[in-house]
Structures are given as structure tokens and as C-alpha cells.
Amino acid sequence: MKVAIFFGSISDxxxxxxxxxxxxxxxxxxxxxxxxxxxxxxxxxxxxxxxESEGTDVIIAGAGLSAHLPGFISSQTILPVIGVPIHGHNSLGGMDALLSIVQMPKDVPVATVGINNSYNAALLAIHILAIKYQDIRKLLLKFRMKKKERLITEIKQHLLP
Known part of the structure; x- marks a missing residue:
């Protein structure tokens, strides 16, 4: 069970x-x-x-500006690819990368998360892996339950008397 993380530039x-x-x-x-x-x-x-030969299950690829990396990878493999659009520090605020990744042509899919949201990319990869690996599934269910319990506690603390 492996995830490959790609980024197009050291700045990412x-x-x-x-x-x-x-x-x-x-x-x-x-x-x-x-x-x-x-x-x-x-x-x-x-x-x-x-x-692929090493048994990688999921690829996460982050890229800014033209954000060609996730689509290029998807064109080369049938492994699931999750794209992370990265704010390229230009006036477009990462929208260029987001649109580049999310608007892939038919037959070259890339799942896409929000700009700079590599956290959600990791969680999406974990959800994909949880289909195949029971140990990850159990950890994910536990993680989700803890998040839910924390949110309920937080909400209760902020209710009006």
C-alpha cells in the first residue's frame, strides 16, 4: 500500500x-x-x-500555474490521480491551476481538491485505500468519529444559555 506524492517544483x-x-x-x-x-x-x-511496478495504489500530484503535472500523470497511468492546485503567487490566486486540473478532457480523469488543500488530497487518498485495506478503514472510521465528537463538544460549548 503506497501513495506517490508528486510536485512540479521545489517551491511546492x-x-x-x-x-x-x-x-x-x-x-x-x-x-x-x-x-x-x-x-x-x-x-x-x-x-x-x-x-506502478512497486505497487503504488494512489498518486497525489500538486502543481501551480499551468498545473500540467496531474493531467500528464493521469495520461500515463490507470492509477487514481488526485490533483492539488497550488497558488502560483500570481494575480490569479491559484485559479489558473484549479481550472487547469479540474478541466481535464474526457478519458483523462483527475480528482481535484481545493487550492493548496493537500490535506484533503491526503484524506481522499486514505478513503480510496480504505476500500482495499481494512487496517486503514478502521483508522479512518476512528478518525472520523473523533472529529465528530470534537465538533459536538465544540458546538455545545458555544450554545447560548
Whole structure:
């Protein structure tokens, strides 16, 4: 059971680090790669083949600006790909990346989360893995129950007398 985390630039590392932190909470093995789909397409293609042969189950790919990475990866594999649009520090605020990832053509799907929301990308990957792995399923159910209990407690503390 593995997750591959890709990001198109070293500058995306701080956003994608959150993905790794969430996966660690669920004892999920992962590997990360910083490979530009535009600058190193052959290296990326080779890496995708490698992770498939290693038994990777899900890919999370974060990219900003034109955000070509998640779509390129999806075009090279049948593994589920979750795209994380990253704010490219331009006037578009990450909307360019979001639209690039979410508007994939037919037959090249990429599940897409909100801008800079690598936390939700990790949780979506965990939900996908929970279909196949009972230990992850149990941890996910426990995690969701704790979140629900915390929310109920918080709401009760803020009710009017």
C-alpha cells in the first residue's frame, strides 16, 4: 500500500508536505518526487512506470500555474490521480491551476481538491485505500468519529444559555 506524492517544483514542497504528515498519521507508506512535467517529461514517465511496478495504489500530484503535472500523470497511468492546485503567487490566486486540473478532457480523469488543500488530497487518498485495506478503514472510521465528537463538544460549548 503506497501513495506517490508528486510536485512540479521545489517551491511546492511546503504545501505538499501536509499530505505526507496526514499519511503518516494513518501509517501509510509514501514516496515523494519533485519532477516538472514540462521540463522533465521523460523522467516523469519513467518514474510513473517505476511506481506502478512497486505497487503504488494512489498518486497525489500538486502543481501551480499551468498545473500540467496531474493531467500528464493521469495520461500515463490507470492509477487514481488526485490533483492539488497550488497558488502560483500570481494575480490569479491559484485559479489558473484549479481550472487547469479540474478541466481535464474526457478519458483523462483527475480528482481535484481545493487550492493548496493537500490535506484533503491526503484524506481522499486514505478513503480510496480504505476500500482495499481494512487496517486503514478502521483508522479512518476512528478518525472520523473523533472529529465528530470534537465538533459536538465544540458546538455545545458555544450554545447560548
Amino acid at each position: 514542497k511546503s504545501i505538499m508536505k501536509i499530505t505526507a504528515e496526514v499519511l503518516k498519521q494513518f501509517n501509510i507508506n509514501y514516496k515523494s518526487y519533485a519532477i516538472s512535467a514540462h521540463r522533465l517529461p521523460n523522467v516523469l514517465s519513467t518514474t510513473i512506470k517505476q511506481i
